[in-house]
Amino acid sequence: PQRGETVVVTGAAGSVGSIAVQLCKSTGARVIGVAGGSIKKDYLLNKLHCDGVIDYKDTTKQTLEEQIQETCPEGIDFIYDNVGGSILDSLLYRINPNSRTVICGAISQYSGNLNQKEQSKVYGPSNYLKLAERGAEMKGFNVIQYISKLPFMIIGMYYLYMRGYVKCEEHIEIGLEQFPYALQKLFTGQTIGKTLVRINNDD
Structure with a gap:
């Protein structure tokens, strides 16, 4: 993204x-x-300094579409999507001409977040014609595609982290027996930042 553009990041309180x-x-x-919930909204606004937050779980005062309209009054230039599903479809309605959408994940479509009936209805973007209307692009992202640049990226991220330019929140479960519960929390959006399992509590 470029300076002044409007960027929307879904799954914004997660590790990625x-x-x-x-x-x-x-x-x-x-x-x-x-993101979903007041705790994540507060984290994004006050710790990561987002310019706005769309809380998809709180639609009592505003629908998802109304929140998108309010936070992106001039449209969307860039979407970094980790969620997919209906949220991505709603965002595509607001894309600007020549916008870019990067698909990193689709956590809303993972089987752990769907009941048995819904699992047969897993789908990709149904609003994809907006891409044609706006001359926009949608591209998948997988770190394996950039494996040759990984050493450079690691050094760059280490520098940013050590200088305090990038913060990394961690949710840690203690004990290997907690792994299934940690995984469940990860896929149901109950944590902020990176979810880790520490084998034991020894320092």
């Missing part, structure tokens, strides 16, 4: 999304985070 938010902010872009 929270880093994406901070890297996009560093370019001078206007960054809107999408």
